[in-house]
Amino acid sequence: MAKVCFQMKGTAFTAVVMDLQAYSADLFRAQLKQKIDTAPQFFNASPLVLNLASFEGQLEDEQLEHIVAVCREEGLQPIACRGATPELRYTVMGLGLASLPAAKTRSSEIPAEPVQAKVKQVEPEQTVAEPAPVVRPSKVITKPVRSGQQVYAEGCDLIVMAAVSEGAEVLADGHIHVYGPLRGRALAGVKGDTNARVFCRQMEAELVSIAGYFVMNEKLRELCWKEPAHAFLEGESIQVAVI
Secondary structure (H helix, E strand, O other), X not given: OOOOOOOOOOOOOOOEEEEOOOOOHXXXXXXXXXXXXXXXHHHOOXXXXXXXXXXXXXXXXXXXXXXXXXXXXXXXXXXXXXXXXXXXXXXXXXXXXXEEOOOOOOOOXXXXXXXXXXXXXXXXXXXXXXXXXXXXXXXXXXXXXXXXOEEEEOOOOEEEOOOEOOOOEEEEOOOEEEEEEEOOEEEEOOOOOOOOOXXXXXXXXXXXXXXXXXXXXXXXXXXXXXXOEEEEEEOOEEEEEEO
């Protein structure tokens, strides 16, 4: 029997999303460099998704090529474009990037009057007891998470009983608890759980993210730096408070 060469499976990983809103060759490079300088280790070699859905006007082929080139020169790794127009798709492919559909947005329209639900008679059905949901135990890490390492708790909370070093990354579908200094990146609710939280004994993180929303190192320094803290999502903004 032939030896299996590979297996295909899904996984979760962190990517920076750049919402491109306007284009100016000089301004783009200057503003990107300024942003990267705020957290150079976080942005270094980070996968990047260019979101073109909110771009004002028409982005030209040469402009997209320049944007991708500048991102690569500054150390980012563009991997995909989201929401590209049909005219840009060949350019996206030529740049070696994946073309992703625009993200679905929640409708904010509210009907003026409540709609009366239609009531119809149905035959009574025999109720069938649903099986209790499977709850996975928390994933517990007892050793320090060192620079370059990534730990992911799929379908559960993550508990780290030691430090998370600068350059390390911890992810969980649920909450993240770090019983030591948090100096790397912590991403909770990675599959969209907006109730997820991040708890740590000493907040020194490069980045804290909840359900895709994130706050960077420079903002954390103004809040609960080197203090016991927890982060949670309030609307579309991450709040960080002392425990």
